[in-house]
Amino acid sequence: MERRSFLKGLAVTGAAIGASGVGPFISKGLADRKLENIGECKSVKVTCVSETSWFDSPRMLQDIKDAGGAMVCHYDIPWTQSNIGGYVALIEVEQLDGSKHTIQLDTGWEQGWTDYVLDKSGLGSMLDNKKVDVLVMSHEHEDHFFGLKSTLKRYPNIPMVIPNTFYPEGKSMLAGKYKNDKAKVNNDVPHKGELVEVGPDKIYKMYPGVAVKMFDIPIMLRTRGEQCLIFNVKDKGVATVTGCCHMGLLTMLNWAARNIEGYKPYACYGGLHIAAFENWDPKFDDIIKGAKKMGLQKMGCNHCTGWIWAQKARDMGLPIVLGTQKYKEYKKLPTTGPGAKENVYLRNGDVMVL
Amino acid sequence: MTENTETRWLEERQLKNVIPQPFSGLLNLALIVVLSTLLFYYVFFSPAGYMRLYTPNLGVALVITILMVIHWGMDCFDFWPFNRRFLKETNPLVKGIVLLLFYVVIALLVMFVLYNEVIGRLGPIFFSGPALLAGGGLGQYAQTARENASYAQIMMNTCIIFFTILWLTSFGYAPWGKSGKTTRAFSVWIMGMFLAVIAFALLFYPHIAYQFYPAQIFMAASPWWSDWAMTISSMFHFGWIVPALVLLYWTNMLWEGRPFSLIGNPFWRGVVTIVVVVLAGIVIMFASNRIMDWYFGTEAFEGGSMAELPAWRWNHVAEMFMYMAVAGAVLYHYFDNWPKGFSLPVRAIIRTAIAMAGGLVMAWLYYALGPVFLGTVPGIAQEGDTSLCWTVMFLILVIAHGVFFDGFPFKKRA
Numbered sequence: 001m002e003r004r005s006f007l008k009g010l011a012v013t014g015a016a017i018g019a020s021g022v023g024p025f026i027s028k029g030l031a032d033r034k035l036e037n038i039g040e041c042k043s044v045k046v047t048c049v050s051e052t053s054w055f056d057s058p059r060m061l062q063d064i065k066d067a068g069g070a071m072v073c074h075y076d077i078p079w080t081q082s083n084i085g086g087y088v089a090l091i092e093v094e095q096l097d098g099s100k101h102t103i104q105l106d107t108g109w110e111q112g113w114t115d116y117v118l119d120k121s122g123l124g125s126m127l128d129n130k131k132v133d134v135l136v137m138s139h140e141h142e143d144h145f146f147g148l149k150s151t152l153k154r155y156p157n158i159p160m161v162i163p164n165t166f167y168p169e170g171k172s173m174l175a176g177k178y179k180n181d182k183a184k185v186n187n188d189v190p191h192k193g194e195l196v197e198v199g200p201d202k203i204y205k206m207y208p209g210v211a212v213k214m215f216d217i218p219i220m221l222r223t224r225g226e227q228c229l230i231f232n233v234k235d236k237g238v239a240t241v242t243g244c245c246h247m248g249l250l251t252m253l254n255w256a257a258r259n260i261e262g263y264k265p266y267a268c269y270g271g272l273h274i275a276a277f278e279n280w281d282p283k284f285d286d287i288i289k290g291a292k293k294m295g296l297q298k299m300g301c302n303h304c305t306g307w308i309w310a311q312k313a314r315d316m317g318l319p320i321v322l323g324t325q326k327y328k329e330y331k332k333l334p335t336t337g338p339g340a341k342e343n344v345y346l347r348n349g350d351v352m353v354l
Numbered sequence: 355m356t357e358n359t360e361t362r363w364l365e366e367r368q369l370k371n372v373i374p375q376p377f378s379g380l381l382n383l384a385l386i387v388v389l390s391t392l393l394f395y396y397v398f399f400s401p402a403g404y405m406r407l408y409t410p411n412l413g414v415a416l417v418i419t420i421l422m423v424i425h426w427g428m429d430c431f432d433f434w435p436f437n438r439r440f441l442k443e444t445n446p447l448v449k450g451i452v453l454l455l456f457y458v459v460i461a462l463l464v465m466f467v468l469y470n471e472v473i474g475r476l477g478p479i480f481f482s483g484p485a486l487l488a489g490g491g492l493g494q495y496a497q498t499a500r501e502n503a504s505y506a507q508i509m510m511n512t513c514i515i516f517f518t519i520l521w522l523t524s525f526g527y528a529p530w531g532k533s534g535k536t537t538r539a540f541s542v543w544i545m546g547m548f549l550a551v552i553a554f555a556l557l558f559y560p561h562i563a564y565q566f567y568p569a570q571i572f573m574a575a576s577p578w579w580s581d582w583a584m585t586i587s588s589m590f591h592f593g594w595i596v597p598a599l600v601l602l603y604w605t606n607m608l609w610e611g612r613p614f615s616l617i618g619n620p621f622w623r624g625v626v627t628i629v630v631v632v633l634a635g636i637v638i639m640f641a642s643n644r645i646m647d648w649y650f651g652t653e654a655f656e657g658g659s660m661a662e663l664p665a666w667r668w669n670h671v672a673e674m675f676m677y678m679a680v681a682g683a684v685l686y687h688y689f690d691n692w693p694k695g696f697s698l699p700v701r702a703i704i705r706t707a708i709a710m711a712g713g714l715v716m717a718w719l720y721y722a723l724g725p726v727f728l729g730t731v732p733g734i735a736q737e738g739d740t741s742l743c744w745t746v747m748f749l750i751l752v753i754a755h756g757v758f759f760d761g762f763p764f765k766k767r768a
Contacts (some may be wrong), residue, residue, distance in 0.1 A: 061497040069409025069497065070738055071401035071729070165732075217660055218731035220403065220738065246737065248659020254652075279493035280503075280567035280588040283665050290657020299482065308492065308567045 003227050012262055018199035020106040028129065031196075035261040037099040039232040041209030042094045045354040046241055046269045048346050050117040053109060053143030057277040058337045059083045064221075071223035074142045075183050077168045083121045085113040085332070086147045087303055089270065090123050091241060093210055096234060103156035104135045104158075105229065105270075106243050108147030114152050115347065116314025116331065128156035136212060138174040138326045139219065139226035142183065147171055149187040161204065163214045164197035165225030198227055203259070208311035209233065213255065215352045227295050228252055228270075230260065231354065237266030237297075239354045244304050245278025250290045267298035269346070288313050300352040310344035323350045356406075362432050363441050369761055371690070372693045379688035379765040382755065390709045390744075390751050391727050399743055402729040406524035409497070410741050411504035412500070413509070417746040420461040420520075424753060426455050429522055430543045432535065445768070450759030469507055480506045480562050492606040493567055502565060509551065509558040509588065516595050517553065518546030519602045519763040524627035528620045561588030584664035593668030597642075597675040598635025600682075608705040612698060642671040660735040669740060674717060681712030683749055687756030720744065723768075 001199055041345065054060040059080055066071060067077040086108025093101045105142050108114030117125035118298075135151060135158045138144055149157065172178035176190030198204045200216035213229035221303035229241040238256055245252060249272045257263045274284050286305075290315065291299075300321045301310050326349030327333070346352055363372040371378035384442060399408035407413040419733055427433060433453070441449065474482020479489060483500035488506055521542055529756055530538040563574035564586055576586070585591035605614060605627075614630075617623035647653050661667075692708075693701050720741055724730035728744060760767050 058495040061495040064498040065409070068401055068406025069412065070411055070501075071408055072406060073401065073729075074625070076402070080514065215660075216733060218733040218736035218739065220736070222729070222731055224731050224733065246659075248663070250655070250657040251659040251662045254655070254662065255660065275493075275567075277495060278497060278567075279495065279498035280565055280569075282561050282564040282588075283663070285564065285569075286580075286585045286664070287589070287657040290655065312567075 001079050010087060020077075023099070036203050036211070036259050037202070037261040038205055038211040038230065039208035040232050042096050042223075044094075044233060044235055044239060044241075045092045045244055046119060046300070046301060046352045047090040047092075047120040047123075048121050048348055048350045048352075049090050050086055050087040050113070050348050051089075051106060051345070052330075052332070052334050052348060053087050053303060054083050054334075055332060056083055057115040061277050067112030070220040071222070075167075075180055075185070075220075075222075077142075077339060078182050079142065079184065081110060085141070086110055086117070086125070087144050087243060087271065088114065088117060088121075088147075090121060090126075091229065091243065093207065093231065095208055101133045101210070102131060103206075103210075103229070104132050105150070105241060106138055106144040107135070107151045109143040109145075110148060111150055113332070114147035118154075120330070121349070122304075124154060127151060127158070130157075132158060134159045134161060134206065135227060136227070138228065139221070139246065140166050140223050141221065141244060142185070144243050145173070146183075146185040147186075147187055147193075152176070152187065152189040152191055155193075156189055158191075159194040159196070160191060161196045161198060161206070161212055162316060163216075163225035163227050164199045165214075165216060165276060166197075168223070168225070170242045173270070200225075203230075213252075214264045215252070215255075217247055219246045230256060232260065232262070232263045233248055233266060233354055236354070237264035239267040239269070239298075242268070242270035242272065243349060244276075246273050248287075249274075249296065250287060250318075253294050253296075254327060256263065265295040265297070265301070267296060267352075269352050269354070271301040272301050272305040272309075273302075275309040276304035278306055278308055280308065282311055284312075286319065288316050292316065292317055298352070298354070300350075302347060305345070307340065307345060311340070311342065314344050316341065320344050322350060323347045326350055332333065363438065364757065365430070367441075367760070369765045370768040372764050372766055375690060375692070376760075379684075379690070382688045383684060383765045386751050386755050390748050394747060394751065395728060395744060399747065400729045403628075409455075409501065410503075410738055410740060410743060411501040411508065412711070413743040414740060414746070415504035415507045416461070416465065417646065417743055417750060418508050418515070419465045419509045420458055420612065421746055421750055422515045423457045423461040423464065424513055424750065425518055426543060427460075428757060430518060430546070431539045432533070434539065438598045442767075446760040447764040448764065450754065453758040454754045464508065467620060469503070471493075478506075478566075482527075485526065497660065502736075505565075506558070506562055509561075509592065510554050512595060512599075513550035513553045513558075514547055514590065516548035516599045516602075518542065519606075520628060521545055521549070522632065523602050523605055524624035524631075525620060528624070557591040558588045582670070584654060587666040587668075589668040592669040593642075594632075594635035594639040596635075596672035597638040598631045599640035600675045600679040601631050601634055601680050604706060604709065606680055608682055608709060609702040610698060612702065617747075638675070639668065641670050642674065643667050646670065659737075661736065666735050670735075673741045675714065675718070675744070676742055676749070677717045678709050678713030678754065680745050680749045681716055682709035683756075685709060686711065687752055687761065716745075717741070741762055 019297050043252035063077055063079050071095045078169045086167055088107050088108045089105040091103040170354055173187045174189050179186040198214040204212040209232045213230055216225050218224055226246045229253050231239045233239055255353055296321055299319050310320050323346045330348050380385040395412050397414045423602055468483045470484055479485045481503055482504035486494045486499035527538040530541040546594040553662055560574040560577040563570040579590050580586045614627040649662045652662055654662050654667045693704055725732045
C-alpha cells in the first residue's frame with residue numbers, strides 16, 4: 001500500500017524531505033517547512049539512574065483504577081508509596097572540540113528512592129558540586145517530576161528546561177510552594193535558576209548537536225505536553241532520548257525525519273510508552289512493524305516501554321540493546337523482568353553509548 | 355404487550371411548542387446542555403467528579419449500552435411493557451423519569467450482570483473485566499482488564515444498535531409485519547443481535563484475540579484488514595459503522611425516510627439500503643481520513659501515534675459523525691425538524707447541512723471548553739481518550755428529553 005511505501009521511503013532516504021520519495025504524501029505546508037540544522041556532537045553517553053517508576057504494575061494500575069481511571073489528574077491519586085520509584089537519566093555529551101556537557105533528564109518521584117539513586121549513580125554529588133549543566137524535564141507526570149525536591153535541595157540554581165504546558169500545580173512545585181497530602185507530593189525548595197519553557201512551534205537548540213523538541217499533546221492522568229532530547233552524532237546519525245515518549249516513537253522519529261537537516265536514523269533511549277503496564281493492544285504490533293521500517297541501529301528501552309513489547313520487538317528483529325544485571329545491585333527490584341530469558345531493558349545502572 | 359394498537363406511539367404522538375420557535379427549541383437545548391454538562395457529566399463521568407466512570411472505556415461502554423437499550427425500547431418494542439394509556443396520560447415529567455430509569459436499569463443489568471457475570475464468566479471471558487481479572491495472567495490487571503472488557507462491549511453493542519436500526523430502516527418489521535406486535539418486536543430484536551454477533555465475529559473478534567500477550571492465534575484469524583487500515587486495531591470497522599449508523603439516523607429523521615422509501619418492493623428496498631449505507635460509511639471513513647491529512651498536515655501511518663495513529667483516525671471519524679448525529683437530533687427534537695417548507699430534497703439538504711455545521715460547531719466547543727467543563731486535557735488524539743462518552747450521553751439526553759419527557763417544559767403534547 002502507498003502508506004507502507006511512505007514509511008519505507010522515510011527510513012531509506014532519511015535525507016532532505018523535498019528530495020525524498022515521501023514528498024507526494026506530505027501536505028504542501030510541511031513539504032515547504034525549513035529544515036532545522038542542529039549541528040553535530042561527537043558522542044553521547046546515557047546512564048540509567050533510575051527507570052523503575054513503579055515496582056509492581058498491577059499495584060500501579062490498581063491505584064489508577066481506584067482513583068477513577070486514566071483520565072483522573074495525577075495530583076489527585078493517593079499513590080501507594082511503597083510501590084513508587086521514579087525516572088531519572090544522566091546524559092553526558094562530548095562535543096567535536098572535546099568539551100563536555102552534562103544533562104539531567106527528569107527528577108524521579110518518591111523522595112527516598114530518588115535520593116538513593118542519585119547518590120548511587122554519582123549524579124547526587126554532581127548536583128552538589130554544580131557539575132550538571134542543565135535539567136530537562138520531559139513532562140509533568142508524577143514519576144518524572146514529583147521528586148523535584150531531591151534535585152533542587154542539592155542545586156536550586158540549576159538551569160531548567162520544561163514544556164510550556166505545565167499546570168498550575170507544576171508551577172507551584174517549581175516555586176517551592178506545593179504540598180499535596182493526597183498524592184503525597186511536596187516541594188518547599190524554590191527553583192532559582194534560569195527557566196526555559198519550550199513550546200511546540202520552535203525547536204530549542206541547547207548545544208551543537210543537541211536540541212529539545214516539545215510536542216503539545218494531551219496525555220493520560222491530566223498532563224499536557226512532552227519534550228524529548230535530540231542528538232545529531234557525527235558520522236552516526238540522529239539519536240533520541242525520551243522520558244515516556246507519549247508522543248509515540250514513530251511519530252517522534254517521523255517529525256525528526258521531516259525537520260532535522262541531514263536526518264539519518266540511528267538510535268533511541270528511554271521510555272517509549274507502549275505496553276506501559278505489561279498490557280497488550282493490537283496497536284503495539286503496528287509499532288513493531290513500523291519501527292522495523294525506520295532503520296534504527298540501536299534501541300535502548302526501559303520504563304514505560306513494556307517488557308513484553310521490548311521482548312516481542314527483539315524477537316521480531318528490532319535492534320533492542322540488552323541490559324546488564326547491574327539493576328540487581330539496587331535495594332529494590334521491579335516485579336517485571338527477573339527470570340526472563342533476556343534482559344531487554346536498559347535498567348538501573350546501565351549505560352548506553354551513542 | 356397486550357394492546358393491539360398498530361400505530362407506533364411516536365407516530366401517534368403530536369407535540370406543540372409552549373412558546374414560539376426558535377425560543378422553545380433554544381430554551382430546551384440550553385436546559386439539556388446545562389443538565390448534561392454540569393450535572394450528569396460531572397456526577398457520573400468527569401475525572402474530577404463523583405463517580406468518575408469515564409475511565410475512559412467504562413464510561414463509553416455505559417452510555418453506548420444505555421443508547422442500545424433505548425433503541426430496543428423505542429424502536430423495536432414501541433415502549434412495551436408500558437401501555438399506551440401510560441404514555442398518553444402520565445405527567446411528562448413522571449413519565450420521563452420512569453422511562454429513563456427503566457432503560458438505564460436494564461442497561462446496567464446488561465452491562466454488569468449479563469456481560470460481566472454471565473457471558474464473561476461462562477463464555478467469552480473478554481466481555482467481563484472481573485472475569486479477566488480473576489483469571490489473572492500477564493497484563494490482566496485492574497485497569498486494563500476493565501478497559502479491555504469495556505472495549506469489547508462497546509463494539510458488540512455498537513454492532514447491535516447498527517444492525518437493529520439497519521433492519522428497521524431497510525426492512526421495517528418484514529418478514530414479520532403481519533404478526534402480532536410481540537412477535538415482530540422480539541423478531542427484530544433477535545435479528546439485530548444475530549447479525550451483530552456475526553459482524554462482531556468477523557470485524558472485531560480478531561482484534562480481541564490480538565489484544566492479549568501472546569496473541570491468541572488459535573482463537574481468531576489474524577486481523578485481515580490491516581493492509582487497508584494501516585493497523586490491526588478493529589477501530590477501523592468502528593470508523594465506518596458509526597457514520598453508517600448516523601446516515602440511518604438522518605434517513606429516519608432529517609430525510610423523512612428518503613431516498614430508500616422510494617423503492618416500493620420491501621426486499622429490494624432492504625437490500626439497496628444495506629448496500630448503500632455500508633458503502634457510504636466506508637467512503638465517508640476514507641474521505642474523512644484524507645480531510646484529516648489536510649487538516650493536521652500529516653498522514654497517519656502504521657505505528658504512528660497521536661494524530662498519526664491510524665486507529666485514532668478511524669475512531670475520530672466516528673467521533674465527528676457522532677457530533678453531527680447529536681446536532682441532527684437537536685434539530686429534529688427541539689426545532690421541529692426545521693425547515694418544513696420547500697420540496698423534500700431541498701429541506702433534506704438544508705437539514706443535513708445544519709446537522710453537519712452544527713456538529714462541527716459542537717466539536718469545536720467540546721475541544722475548546724472541555725478542559726474547563728469536562729476535565730479534559732487541551733488538544734486532541736489523547737491516548738485512549740474519546741469524545742464519544744460526552745456525545746453519546748448528550749444524544750441519550752436529547753432523545754430522552756424529546757421522546758420520554760415530551761420536550762418538557764417548553765413543549766407539550768398537542
